[in-house]
Amino acid sequence: xxxxxxxxxxxxxxxxxxxxxxxxxxxxxxxxxxxxxxxxxxxxxxxxxxxxxxxxxxxxxxxxxxxxxxxxxxxxxxxxxxxxxxxxxxxxxxxxxxxxxxxxxxxxxxxxxxxxxxxxxxxxxxxxxxxxxxxxxxxxxxxxxxxxxxxxxxxxxxxxxxxxxxxxxxxxxxxxxxxxxxxxxxxxxxxxxxxxxxxxxxxxxxxxxxxxxxxxxxxxxxxxxxxxxxxxxxxxxxxxxxxxxxxxxxxxxxxxxxxxxxxxxxxxxxxxxxxxxxxxxxxxxxxxxxxxxxxxxxxxxxxxxx
Amino acid sequence: xxxxxxxxxxxxxxxxxxxxxxxxxxxxxxxxxxxxxxxxxxxxxxxxxxxxxxxxxxxxxxxxxxxxxxxxxxxxxxxxxxxxxxxxxxxxxxxxxxxxxxxxxxxxxxxxxxxxxxxxxxxxxxxxxxxxxxxxxxxxxxxxxxxxxxxxxxxxxxxxxxxxxxxxxxxxxxxxxxxxxxxxxxxxxxxxxxxxxxxxxxxxxxxxx
Numbered sequence: 001x002x003x004x005x006x007x008x009x010x011x012x013x014x015x016x017x018x019x020x021x022x023x024x025x026x027x028x029x030x031x032x033x034x035x036x037x038x039x040x041x042x043x044x045x046x047x048x049x050x051x052x053x054x055x056x057x058x059x060x061x062x063x064x065x066x067x068x069x070x071x072x073x074x075x076x077x078x079x080x081x082x083x084x085x086x087x088x089x090x091x092x093x094x095x096x097x098x099x100x101x102x103x104x105x106x107x108x109x110x111x112x113x114x115x116x117x118x119x120x121x122x123x124x125x126x127x128x129x130x131x132x133x134x135x136x137x138x139x140x141x142x143x144x145x146x147x148x149x150x151x152x153x154x155x156x157x158x159x160x161x162x163x164x165x166x167x168x169x170x171x172x173x174x175x176x177x178x179x180x181x182x183x184x185x186x187x188x189x190x191x192x193x194x195x196x197x198x199x200x201x202x203x204x205x206x207x208x209x210x211x212x213x214x215x216x217x218x219x220x221x222x223x224x225x226x227x228x229x230x231x232x233x234x235x236x237x238x239x240x241x242x243x244x245x246x247x248x249x250x251x252x253x254x255x256x257x258x259x260x261x262x263x264x265x266x267x268x269x270x271x272x273x274x275x276x277x278x279x280x281x282x283x284x285x286x287x288x289x290x291x292x293x294x295x296x297x298x299x300x301x302x303x304x305x306x
Numbered sequence: 307x308x309x310x311x312x313x314x315x316x317x318x319x320x321x322x323x324x325x326x327x328x329x330x331x332x333x334x335x336x337x338x339x340x341x342x343x344x345x346x347x348x349x350x351x352x353x354x355x356x357x358x359x360x361x362x363x364x365x366x367x368x369x370x371x372x373x374x375x376x377x378x379x380x381x382x383x384x385x386x387x388x389x390x391x392x393x394x395x396x397x398x399x400x401x402x403x404x405x406x407x408x409x410x411x412x413x414x415x416x417x418x419x420x421x422x423x424x425x426x427x428x429x430x431x432x433x434x435x436x437x438x439x440x441x442x443x444x445x446x447x448x449x450x451x452x453x454x455x456x457x458x459x460x461x462x463x464x465x466x467x468x469x470x471x472x473x474x475x476x477x478x479x480x481x482x483x484x485x486x487x488x489x490x491x492x493x494x495x496x497x498x499x500x501x502x503x504x505x506x507x508x509x510x511x512x513x514x515x
Contacts, residue, residue: 072347072348170482262476266416273350274341275408278350278409
């Protein structure tokens with residue numbers, strides 16, 4: 001309670017507006033301050049004893065964000081051109097409050113907290129990232145989804161003039177990038193909308209101003225730079241499933257038992273690695289978050305619903 | 307061509323073909339003094355992809371020697387064909403060793419799984435085995451020993467290059483610009499050979515000028 005009150009103080013009340021570039025900077029910074037002061041502590045659910053933070057320069061320079069190019073170095077090179085202010089999100093589908101909302105309006109009064117999560121890419125590399133995130137449930141409940149909503153679908157910004165990858169003739173992705181979650185997955189306390197990392201406002205190449213983080217799923221589920229949220233009865237068709245249904249499914253839960261035609265999922269290379277040490281370790285079911293999330297999939301054949 | 311130019315041509319070409327390796331040596335030097343500065347945030351993968359990309363380019367260069375000699379009337383290129391092929395093979399071996407030793411760290415279980423289940427790795431290995439046979443029999447001695455079979459064996463380059471292209475194509479999730487350019491390059495060199503052998507010219511009607 002005390003924590004919530006302290007972050008509900010708006011920037012105009014305690015800090016001259018001019019100090020901050022924008023309110024979203026404040027969101028990130030205030031959350032960092034709180035985390036730093038130890039009021040919140042780190043939510044380290046599911047971390048293993050040997051999990052160490054991946055250095056910030058790797059987290060912010062090694063990105064799959066195909067809107068800026070398919071090389072992992074492309075996002076940090078090209079994302080600087082992305083305008084994230086103003087940012088509008090369109091909410092539609094099975095909810096009482098739909099329409100266009102300013103990003104600042106949606107996150108106003110919500111608490112961002114530091115969450116240290118493992119992040120496992122389907123390409124069999126992984127990181128440990130200190131995110132600043134808002135529980136997704138807090139964001140979604142504001143729109144009052146109706147009883148018929150079973151899934152939530154997200155879309156990334158489509159703006160080819162600032163996202164060169166969307167112009168590429170040699171890409172087979174049908175933009176905008178689309179992802180989705182079952183509503184119970186979206187409401188799970190581990191699922192967050194990240195607005196920052198390493199105590200700072202989220203860099204563009206990591207999906208500014210906000211991106212999903214679902215730590216027990218492969219990284220491609222954690223859609224970046226979201227401009228559309230739609231509540232739906234039907235399972236959304238996510239981008240990678242659309243492109244290659246035999247390789248990528250809707251659920252995409254981290255699962256060492258289900259091999260991928262391009263990458264063995266039995267182990268992963270944890271970054272940072274070096275030329276002579278890949279920091280290889282076995283991949284854990286649900287990326288090590290099985291205790292928290294396995295019950296969501298009770299009775300499902302996970303080799304079929306991959 | 308003047309004799310001096312002729313004597314310098316082959317070593318000069320060899321130098322050009324080793325430039326990527328010199329650049330790589332510099333990147334590895336940077337990497338060793340300060341991790342992730344030379345080969346990127348994921349150094350082993352950076353090295354693997356650098357060598358893979360250049361393996362393919364070198365293979366395509368070796369595959370282009372004969373057509374270029376014909377079109378440019380640069381007969382000296384014929385004496386550089388084996389060298390170009392062995393350069394390509396060297397890049398391929400370094401690529402494979404990086405994968406097995408640095409990337410997979412000689413985990414035999416993982417290697418076997420990759421060979422069987424990753425189609426792109428199966429294609430890459432098939433290409434490597436062909437190139438290995440070609441490299442082993444590239445000497446004058448083997449050329450004489452194998453006689454007319456030598457030529458047949460080395461015709462397998464027409465399989466090795468497309469297998470290497472498939473290796474890249476099947477690895478990629480998306481973004482096919484370089485794959486397309488390499489495939490075009492290969493196609494042009496095949497077409498040149500077909501044309502030189504007369505397969506592409508239309509049958510001339512009798513009596514036509």
